Amino acid sequence: MEKVGAFDLAAGVGGKMEKNAVLSAVEKYENYHVHHEGAEEERKANYEDMVNKYYDLVTSFYEFGWGECFHFANRFKGESLRESFKRYEHFIALQLGLKRGQKVLDVGCGVGGPLREIARFSLASITGVTNNEYQIARMKELNRIAGVDKTCDFVTADFMKMPFPENSFDAVYAIEATCHAPNAYGIYSEIYRVLKRGQCFAAYEWCMTDSFDPKNEEHQRIKAEIEIGDGLPNIRSTGQCIEALKKAGFEVLWSEDFAASSPLPWYSPLDKNYFSLSGFRATALGRFFTRNMLKVLEFVGLAPKGSLRVQNFLERAAEGLVEGGRREIFTPMFFFLARKPLPQNQ
């Protein structure tokens, strides 16, 4: 794993955009959201712009504070955070039965942390899709360093309209990515189209649980905090996801919220009471140091103007995620395994 330092963080803020455009991108991004009077319809209509701005702004923060895998994991006692991430990724490979020679699609691949791990674990050939140019550049470099660049590749595309013929892939997975889609049916039917018949799609989905009460203002505040902090148009319920999968044509083989059975809470690394030396940067104290370091870097011109504001909305995201997790109204790990049926006569 490549170690990302403070200067890499500062240099990466804004991704491929001009550094003097960062502050206005932060403003435009924030204005999409409820806390800034933004409307859900506006976020859905402009999902590509909204999500891309978000990842241009935050990708280097994610790599600095969290690592190459941009997801959470359920966690067992005695397991380190890193071990839990790997096991969580291997679980997807196991459920899909991945093997050498198979052609697999990773929808919303980030900088490819899970893709590299799953490729090495299963020996399958994996194609990653993201619409973020900066992430693609990072992935190219990291795949080369990890030595998976001969068997894995990547495509810059909107996952709502992917440049692949139908029935192309032996398996498809998505880790905490399809939540960015403006509607669940749209993304699941696109995945259905590119998956071969009889083959499976597995995902970890971000969802509001059955304990979420849309009439409860506190619940709505937490939901809006997660949406602004994580670049989401609207967090769907677990029921809406299952309904959309079935409507797209999938047969749902298994669905389960792994947050409900996780021995250690998935959100604990972000919690104020948690401390870890190995995962220090993600802790509340680590985030405090990052904020102060950015203040200095932005002041002396080494980090673009607007960097601190990015750190601020990420802080709010962390608080919203911890509150949503603690109240069990939100989960980032609603797992499902779904199959594209064979034609009736086979």
Ligand SMILES: C[S@@+](CC[C@H](N)C(=O)[O-])C[C@H]1O[C@@H](n2cnc3c(N)ncnc32)[C@H](O)[C@@H]1O
């Ligand atoms: C939370 S990250 C997860 C990344 C990766 N699965 C991981 O676990 O490390 C979500 C990913 O979805 C991608 N994404 C969001 N909306 C997208 C879209 N419309 N088309 C393609 N990729 C998209 C983002 O660029 C990002 O790479």
